[in-house]
Amino acid sequence: MRFLQVVAFALIALSLTEGKLFLKKHGLPPAEAPQARAKAPEFGWFKQRLDHFDTTDNRTWNMRFMNQSQFFESGAPIFIFLGGEWEISSGYLQTGQMFDMAADHHGYMFYTEHRFYGKSFPFEDMATDKLKYLTTDQALADVAYFITHMKKTMPGMAKSKVVVVGASYSASMAIWMRMKYPHLITAALSSSAPIEAVEDYKEYYEVINDNIKLNSAKCLETIRSGTAAMEDLLEAKWGADTLKTLLNTCEPIKIQEPHRSFLFNTIGEVFASLVQYAYVGQIKVECNKLLAKSGSPLEQLSSYIRDQYSGDCMGLYDEFLDYFGSPNITNQIHRQWYYQTCTEYGYYQTTTSNNQPFGKTFPLSLYHNICKDLFGKKFNVDLLQRGINRTNIINGGYKLEVTNVVSVHGTVDPWHAVGLKQDLNENAPVFIVNGTAHCADLSSISVNDLPEMYEAKKRTKQYIAKWLK
Ligand SMILES: *[C@@H]1O[C@H](CO)[C@@H](O)[C@H](O)[C@H]1NC(C)=O
Ligand SMILES: *[C@@H]1O[C@H](CO)[C@@H](O)[C@H](O)[C@H]1NC(C)=O
Ligand SMILES: *[C@@H]1O[C@H](CO)[C@@H](O)[C@H](O)[C@H]1NC(C)=O
Ligand SMILES: *[C@@H]1O[C@H](CO)[C@@H](O)[C@H](O)[C@H]1NC(C)=O
Ligand SMILES: *[C@@H]1O[C@H](CO)[C@@H](O)[C@H](O)[C@H]1NC(C)=O
Helix, strand or coil: CECEECCCCCCEEEEECCEEEEEECCCCCCCCCCCCCCCCCEEEEEEEECCCCCCCCCCEEEEEEEEECCCCCCCCCEEEEECCCCCCCCHHHCCHHHHHHHHHHCCEEEEECCCCCCCCCCCCCCCCCHHHHCCHHHHHHHHHHHHHHHHHHCCCCCCCCEEEEEECHHHHHHHHHHHHCCCCCCEEEEECCCCCCEEECCHHHHHHHHHHHHHCHHHHHHHHHHHHHHHHHHHCCCHHHHHHHHHCECCCCCCCCCHHHHHHHHHHHHHHHHHHCCCCCHHHHHHHHHHCCCCCHHHHHHHHHHHHCCCCCECCHHHHHHHHCCCCCCCCCHHHHHHHHHHHHEEECCCCCCCCCCCCCCCHHHHHHHHHHHHCCCCCHHHHHHHHHHHHHHHCHHHCCCCCEEEEEECCCHHHHHCCCCCCECCECEEEECCCCCCHHHCCCCCCCCHHHHHHHHHHHHHHHHHHC
16 A cells, blocks of 8 residues: 655655555655765764753754765865755765765765654654644754854864755755854755745646646646546446546545545645656656556546556555554654644645646645644644744745845746745845756756756856855
8 A cells, every 4th residue: 555645845655564655755856876986974963952942941852964074174164965854865965066065165064854854853752742843943943053063063163164955845944044043054055945835835736737738738638537537436326436446545435525635636646746856858758658548538547546556555544544643753754744734834735726637626625634633633724824824924935035045946846836936136046947846956067957957056056155255
């Protein structure tokens, strides 16, 4: 059994027990192969306070990080790749834009793990009352304490300037780090940052729609009519049984809400994850696979979806709740990220817009239900909206004021719709690269880059170099 959900930002297959159960978008795109000259980073642990905003609370926990000193010369800059809602790994300390900049500037590299993700858990479990310590404010303060400590204790770092680099959610963090801790951070590179929290992120599926259409109008139409046929089927007697067979769901399909929305959302997310991480040409390749299927649009769509599960059955809402409703720490990423969306961000990818192929099948109410069902009745619409308003008030949303930050987005990335649209000022440029996907600018500059991407990467390095002078 597997689940497909675009909760946030990258695509990974998660397994429950032994089987491959969940296919979800999270984290960041995998780095390319390490550069030949790259040494392996090491892991370290750093003692953090649990609550940076209550000095009477003396509880602590261990945050994990990676370090890589191969280029470092005393007094040179420190480059920190900020962890987001994923487990840290060596990739971006061995290749990519940050690695190249560290080489150019003889910099030290760190990768900090975000609290409650990877192996950086303050508690033995993730019961809802413990998740109140999972906030972006706390995570930013973790990084501030980390920097302060390293500069004080590591040889040659006392006078080092600090550059933070972030991807997706951690790209928002990179901007906010520079904004809130300018005395600690000299510059930031922000790749694909959502910056304005929003409850109903209806533009997400509009971007999915437009990018599929750009590649194949027929493909978009097949998705649309296949989805409509599934809706019709669920109206018919025994229709749910037929659809269970067509989609190979693990359990019988329940047609009441939110089970029905969850099922359609799972189908939507197959295409969302395709577009969000599409390499150039990939959408066309996948559309051709869908169109090569035989039968009606219903059969074509079902068969294509089944393929994504490689023989495993499709998990539905009950299984989803069983798994992510448990405080067990093995539920890495999804429970925690949902908590952050229910309390701070929303970003719910709905079918509210008409400009997408999934009818009205997964409205905002799906996510209202998920928040309550995962974390309890208290996590209602009012709490959600208060949390979203708070996020934009304390971080500024689109109206934030900051300098020495380069922001890069791609038009294929559905997250660009909640990102910065234009330069904030001459020292906060924004590049929106036509035809590229989520976080695609983090890889090393290459002659294979689209010209616009090549230029954005080159200019990024120039800006950071200027601010480091
Ligand atoms: C925290 O404070 C309590 C009460 O003063 C004390 O008993 C405990 O030892 C302290 N714990 C740590 C880790 O300092
Ligand atoms: C990581 O930091 C430790 C402590 O300073 C150091 O001994 C080690 O060499 C560093 N590892 C790398 C790969 O730079
Ligand atoms: C939590 O996960 C561990 C490791 O998979 C497992 O042994 C344990 O039974 C789980 N506990 C609960 C309450 O699900
Ligand atoms: C959130 O902000 C919106 C827009 O300013 C406002 O209409 C709404 O009442 C606020 N909601 C809460 C719960 O604070
Ligand atoms: C972006 O790229 C697409 C496909 O190559 C092209 O059709 C479109 O005109 C480009 N848009 C801009 C604003 O350059």
